[in-house]
Amino acid sequence: xxxxxxxxxxxxxxxxxxxxxxxxxxxxxxxxxxxxxxxxxxxxxxxxxxxxxxxxxxxxxxxxxxxxxxxxxxxxxxxxxxxxxxxxxxxxxxxxxxxxxxxxxxxxxxxxxxxxxxxxxx
Numbered sequence: 001x002x003x004x005x006x007x008x009x010x011x012x013x014x015x016x017x018x019x020x021x022x023x024x025x026x027x028x029x030x031x032x033x034x035x036x037x038x039x040x041x042x043x044x045x046x047x048x049x050x051x052x053x054x055x056x057x058x059x060x061x062x063x064x065x066x067x068x069x070x071x072x073x074x075x076x077x078x079x080x081x082x083x084x085x086x087x088x089x090x091x092x093x094x095x096x097x098x099x100x101x102x103x104x105x106x107x108x109x110x111x112x113x114x115x116x117x118x119x120x121x122x
Contacts, residue, residue: 031118033081034107042066043074047102050084054101075100082120 037043045064049055061071078084079100086098104120 029082029104029118029120031116033077034083034118035116037077037081037083040074042070043078046071046074046078047083050100050102054087054099056097056099
């Protein structure tokens, strides 16, 4: 996955100021969980949305045709698998919001004697 900053539109505040963007890491991932999540339409839609910028769960609920419970469940699953993390940010109105962001840029899949391995790449 590669990241490119997309314009947020006229008058729309950015979800995360550029200086507050979390750094990507080479976190460990759970291969079985990653493969299962990549086969899930909602999880892929969430990952696609997070490529653009860190996003709060309510905004994901608005933009993805799924129930609130489904979005939160997938966010929990993606976080447990090591693909995303949450960070708390303060909005201009003073509210604290949890925003989710990707923690890997690429995933490499390897088929070997020990089975399938998924390795995150920065």
